[in-house]
Amino acid sequence: xxxxxxxxxxxxxxxxxxxxxxxxxxxxxxxxxxxxxxxxxxxxxxxxxxxxxxxxxxxxxxxxxxxxxxxxxxxxxxxxxxxxxxxxxxxxxxxxxxxxxxxxxxxxxxxxxxxxxxxxxxxxxxxxxxxxxxxxxxxxxxxxxxxxxxxxxxxxxxxxxxxxxxxxxxxxxxxxxxxxxxx
Ligand SMILES: [Zn+2]
Numbered sequence: 001x002x003x004x005x006x007x008x009x010x011x012x013x014x015x016x017x018x019x020x021x022x023x024x025x026x027x028x029x030x031x032x033x034x035x036x037x038x039x040x041x042x043x044x045x046x047x048x049x050x051x052x053x054x055x056x057x058x059x060x061x062x063x064x065x066x067x068x069x070x071x072x073x074x075x076x077x078x079x080x081x082x083x084x085x086x087x088x089x090x091x092x093x094x095x096x097x098x099x100x101x102x103x104x105x106x107x108x109x110x111x112x113x114x115x116x117x118x119x120x121x122x123x124x125x126x127x128x129x130x131x132x133x134x135x136x137x138x139x140x141x142x143x144x145x146x147x148x149x150x151x152x153x154x155x156x157x158x159x160x161x162x163x164x165x166x167x168x169x170x171x172x173x174x175x176x177x178x179x180x181x182x183x
Contacts, residue, residue, distance in 0.1 A: 003028060003041050006158035008146035010044045011087075011122025014059070015067035016157070021142040029063070032056040039114050044121065046096050049111040062090050062115055066122045070144040073126060073133040091119035138162035 007013045017038060019026040029035050032051035039045045051059070065083035072079050093116035096109030109117075125131045125146060132147040136157035143157040156163035 003038050004143075004158060004161050005042060006145065006161060007143060008148060009121055009125045010042055010118045011062075011066040011125070012070055012144050012146065013042065014038070014063045014118055015070060016143040017063060018067070019142065020140045021067070023140050029056075029060065035059050035111070039111065042118075044107075045114045045117060046107045046109045049109075049114055051111050055111045055115070058090060059111070059115055061086050062119055066119075067144070069122070069126050070133055071135075073131075074135050074144060079126075087119050087122060090115050091123055092116070095120065136162050138166050 003013075003017065005013045007016055017028040019028070029038065032053060032055075035051045035056055036049055039049050039051075040047050065080075065086035068080045068083040069087060072083075094109070094113050095116050096107040096113045099106045099108070125133075132152045133144055134147045134152075134154070135141075136143045136145065137155040138157075141157060141162050143161075145154075145157045147154045156166065
């Protein structure tokens with residue numbers, strides 16, 4: 001399965017590498033190599049990092065802590081202290097070096113720097129009282145995203161990920177419910 005970067009924040013995209021969390025969780029990061037690929041595909045992070053087992057474990061704890069804090073925001077409850085500790089500790093590390101050239105932005109750093117960057121992005125959003133955290137409206141998706149649409153009327157984490165699936169299912173249901181025509 002492909003990674004999706006539709007949450008509007010890298011910490012939320014990391015959290016969403018576990019899908020359908022409440023029913024039948026699907027984990028897209030099962031080995032350090034998966035994490036290397038995720039970091040490479042994330043626009044906000046360096047392209048090439050190497051993941052060892054220890055850093056992979058920190059990434060997974062950052063992921064679970066980020067999910068918990070985002071869920072706390074969705075539910076409007078105080079942040080979980082243990083998750084705050086994880087995110088704050090990882091955010092305190094060095095961040096990737098950013099350089100600008102005619103080719104655009106270039107980021108250089110190791111996996112720890114990448115994780116630190118993800119933790120900081122998460123903190124910036126979680127600390128923003130105007131950030132609108134929402135859980136995807138498709139039953140079973142459980143992805144949390146930032147709704148930046150006008151009037152905060154977005155219902156799905158992404159159209160290709162969930163919106164189109166819900167609309168297609170609703171269309172099929174309407175077809176089934178429609179009275180059959182006699183011939
Ligand atoms: Zn979704």
